[in-house]
Amino acid sequence: MPELATAAWPPDPIKTARLVLREPVVGDRAGIVDLFTSPEVGTYIGGPRPREEFERAMPETPRKRPGLFVVDLDGSMIGIVTLDRRDPEHPVHVRPGAEEVELGYMFLPQSWGHGYAAEACAAALEWCARALPGEPVVLTTQTANGSSMRLAAKLGFAEVKRFEEWDAEQWFGVWTPSDADQDALKAP
Template sequence: MTELGSVAWPPVPIRTERLVLRAPEARDRAAFVELLTSPEVHTYLGGPRPRDQLEREMPGVPEQWPGSFVVDLEGAMIGQVLLRRATEHRRPAAVGKVDLGYLLLPRAWGHGYAAEACAAALDWLAGAPPGEPVVLATQTANVRSMRLAVKLGFAEVERFQAWGAEQWLGLRPPGHAFQVSAFSVARIR
């Protein structure tokens, strides 16, 4: 990931009503392997990674770079939220903007955790390098992800074909007010 400005990393963990967003730790390695090799998680992402390859290549502390948050529920990793600078390999409308991504283990689906975690990460980003527009890309076939994007304040910029499917690119302008009161986002002290 390229820099998100001069953001101190890792940030103080972020607490919501039910979750903690924190930096990855060694204890999260098995959950990262499960997340990245899950066929269900990767239905709209080009398929899972091979488990044996991932086991060999994954470092002891996975995904430890600015913008990678573990989504923790009651002391266990249930997913990941990513904030990374979109590179020249992305759609032209996305280049240079912060790209929001998220993955949750299937057992965590359907409980509102993705909305809660993404809202908390976007709230943190609004106070880190202020004034950043954020983009989110998803397959149009991923109905849940499309609904979440709209709920988080993303508006369609374009649709395009990639990885054999129609993709949707949304933009959330800087300063977008999102109602996080339902999630009681607060920094852990």
């Protein structure tokens, strides 16, 4: 199975109509701290991290790693999109014991409601389909997070299962590029 770590990384920045998906840089640190310590962002992911603790732990230069994209709007970090391997020990998979690619995303509250998450996640899924052909991508969100549920549907994720975790109902879905999507990705 191809690995994210062996995919060509970092890719050239991915440009969409309004955004750039790129590796983190020193100037992103303040935005990343704001993102992880925001009460609004933390609502459905276990709450915000304590700001002082996160600032102490956060290196001056944000960590770069395969699968982590900073979402940039007009030169400012507005969020992150991640593509990570799902832990094979997790009880919910589309392929038992497999390490599917899992899509994650977080955006600063001031960027909500403008379609940036859909635009950035669609671009990351397209990159993943090229880097790891045929690989399904999974997504988990709380069913109470209406915005995330709508985004999953808009991106084409199909529900696989609902389950309880972290004292909340979770929605688990899968996205697999169609043959038409794969053909379009091969076009120059």
